[in-house]
Amino acid sequence: MTTQEATTWIARLFQESVERLTPETPRDAVPAWDSLGELTLMADMDEKFGIVLTDNQLRAMTRVDDILQVLRNNGQITD
Amino acid sequence: MATTSTQPATIRGITSCVPARCFDNLKETLAFDKDEVEKVVRLAGVKTRHLAADSECSSDLCLAAARNVLGALAWPPESIDGLIMVTQSPDYFLPSTACLLHRDLKLADTCAAFDVGLGCSGYAYGLWLAAMMLQSPGFRRVLLLHGETPARFASQSDRAVALLFGDAGSATAIEAGNGDNGNRWWFNLHTDGSGYDHLIIEGGGFRDRFPEDPHKHSVRMKGRGIFNFTITRVPPLIEDTLAAAGISKEQVDYFIFHQSNLFIMRHLAKKCGLPEDRIPLTIGEFGSTGGPSVPLTIANGGLKRPAGRSLQLLLLAYGVGLSWGSALVDLPSSAILNHVQLPAAEAAVQREPHAVNAVGGTTV
Numbered sequence: 001m002t003t004q005e006a007t008t009w010i011a012r013l014f015q016e017s018v019e020r021l022t023p024e025t026p027r028d029a030v031p032a033w034d035s036l037g038e039l040t041l042m043a044d045m046d047e048k049f050g051i052v053l054t055d056n057q058l059r060a061m062t063r064v065d066d067i068l069q070v071l072r073n074n075g076q077i078t079d
Numbered sequence: 080m081a082t083t084s085t086q087p088a089t090i091r092g093i094t095s096c097v098p099a100r101c102f103d104n105l106k107e108t109l110a111f112d113k114d115e116v117e118k119v120v121r122l123a124g125v126k127t128r129h130l131a132a133d134s135e136c137s138s139d140l141c142l143a144a145a146r147n148v149l150g151a152l153a154w155p156p157e158s159i160d161g162l163i164m165v166t167q168s169p170d171y172f173l174p175s176t177a178c179l180l181h182r183d184l185k186l187a188d189t190c191a192a193f194d195v196g197l198g199c200s201g202y203a204y205g206l207w208l209a210a211m212m213l214q215s216p217g218f219r220r221v222l223l224l225h226g227e228t229p230a231r232f233a234s235q236s237d238r239a240v241a242l243l244f245g246d247a248g249s250a251t252a253i254e255a256g257n258g259d260n261g262n263r264w265w266f267n268l269h270t271d272g273s274g275y276d277h278l279i280i281e282g283g284g285f286r287d288r289f290p291e292d293p294h295k296h297s298v299r300m301k302g303r304g305i306f307n308f309t310i311t312r313v314p315p316l317i318e319d320t321l322a323a324a325g326i327s328k329e330q331v332d333y334f335i336f337h338q339s340n341l342f343i344m345r346h347l348a349k350k351c352g353l354p355e356d357r358i359p360l361t362i363g364e365f366g367s368t369g370g371p372s373v374p375l376t377i378a379n380g381g382l383k384r385p386a387g388r389s390l391q392l393l394l395l396a397y398g399v400g401l402s403w404g405s406a407l408v409d410l411p412s413s414a415i416l417n418h419v420q421l422p423a424a425e426a427a428v429q430r431e432p433h434a435v436n437a438v439g440g441t442t443v
């Protein structure tokens with residue numbers, strides 16, 4: 001998966017337009033990235049990539065690139 | 080040894096009980112805006128919940144359930160050899176709630192009665208204890224009661240829990256013997272105390288008896304930690320139990336999940352490759368009632384019961400502690416499944432007044 005594809009996945013997850021979301025987009029600018037959105041993120045990460053996010057990882061996520069970084073660290077992003 | 084089995088016992092009947100007051104999350108929630116409530120209801124799946132009044136305790140719910148199941152089975156009180164009350168919402172710090180219920184059910188003084196302080200995992204542990212007791216000479220009938228009133232300790236201003244919890248009690252009548260097919264009962268029991276603060280009521284116990292912060296009297300839940308715990312621990316719980324028993328998923332008639340949250344249960348079903356039609360759901364009607372959600376779901380989950388054959392049930396109980404466990408048991412075709420509702424104020428009417436002296440009581 002490329003960074004662009006991963007960003008598209010995140011945009012769909014949080015019901016955002018792909019054009020509006022970049023790696024630099026802060027969490028505050030994504031309304032659906034609330035505590036319920038976190039659960040959706042955790043479930044999708046587990047289901048699609050087999051990654052179980054920890055409390056610390058979730059707490060440290062402040063922008064879209066933090067999600068991308070977890071995917072990179074787990075070998076899911078190739079570019 | 081986390082995985083174990085016992086001689087088969089026989090579930091003769093299960094009755095669940097909820098309070099009369101039914102709260103409609105969508106229509107009656109005022110503390111949060113409508114969109115937010117709709118979103119939470121959609122995700123967690125809790126449409127309605129039954130809420131105990133201030134005068135109603137888990138013991139009242141269990142008492143009504145116990146009276147129903149004993150009456151339906153025509154079991155005289157003196158035939159009960161053991162009473163286990165699983166609860167984390169007791170009437171008092173002391174005595175044990177089991178002793179109050181022993182009195183109210185007019186059980187014999189030869190009956191062993193005690194509390195077990197477990198929550199969401201309590202039904203699996205309770206069944207294991209009951210099965211162990213029934214392997215002991217002298218025990219023929221055990222009454223397993225499991226009741227909680229989590230809505231009473233959930234802050235209505237805490238978005239994480241306000242719309243989630245309902246109150247319920249249950250009574251399971253278990254007898255020594257082989258049931259329909261003589262299968263052993265299998266259990267897988269676990270604990271991870273490092274997550275003790277993922278679901279906690281910080282105040283009121285002896286660690287912090289009279290906290291100034293009123294929030295400390297309400298339950299606090301770390302949603303992320305609980306979700307992480309659930310998706311990490313429950314799949315191997317299922318696999319390990321089936322492996323120990325030497326059966327496949329296809330041989331299980333129903334997977335009875337602790338009704339924690341619809342989103343979590345659906346995720347677990349998908350992750351574990353379990354067909355949704357074998358996962359009964361009651362969370363929409365009753366909310367998350369803690370551990371009693373397991374017997375509540377057996378009684379109210381619309382189980383299809385073929386005549387003359389036991390159902391093989393895999394019960395999955397997990398949460399506060401962190402504590403989790405499974406029980407692979409048979410539900411005989413003859414077992415009675417009932418559900419009752421506590422009439423408003425039954426607790427005050429049916430209970431004998433507790434003789435409590437404020438000062439100068441007899442030393443125990």
